Amino acid sequence: DGGITQSPKYLFRKEGQNVTLSCEQNLNHDAMYWYRQDPGQGLRLIYYSQIVNDFQKGDIAEGYSVSREKKESFPLTVTSAQKNPTAFYLCASKGQGGDEQFFGPGTRLTVL
């Protein structure tokens, strides 16, 4: 089955700890994206990558970092510098020839 996987589904961390969220896709998509969703709000773009070894900041990149060493993988690190890390994190990918993005199931991060 082709698709996007994110792990873990739920994650709890203590304040001050860095945490890395996994995103993997086997759709052979070049572009990948990370969004954050807070209750009652639209998705906001954190980082995106259009090609391996390249990525750009989105609208709310502060306190986050990413890497794109492989086409299939786009992990997101939430650092201790992120002031309000508790949120629902969604990874998406987009293939060539289409504008629509397809989402993974998301990771709910709670910082205690």
Added chain:
Amino acid sequence: RKEVEQDPGPFNVPEGATVAFNCTYSNSASQSFFWYRQDCRKEPKLLMSVYSSGNEDGRFTAQLNRASQYISLLIRDSKLSDSATYLCVAGVDNQGGKLIFGQGTELSVKP
């Protein structure tokens, strides 16, 4: 002002009703438009793309008016299973395929 604005919800309608959602966008560079559906605590799923000529998929009809920067979604003969949050989305193609999401409109279809 938000870049994509949607009707405030929630919309509570009886089964079989017709319901319309409206959305406006402010970025004139937007070239692609979509409606996504998001169920509670799940990821958004693409419902349909929106074209200038309008497009229909079964009970769902989407319209785009570029001059007014306005997008709509019409759901006919609504089903209980249509209950979800509907997200209006505009794509900014010259920014790496960035999508700008509205905050969503919640629909609840009652028996």
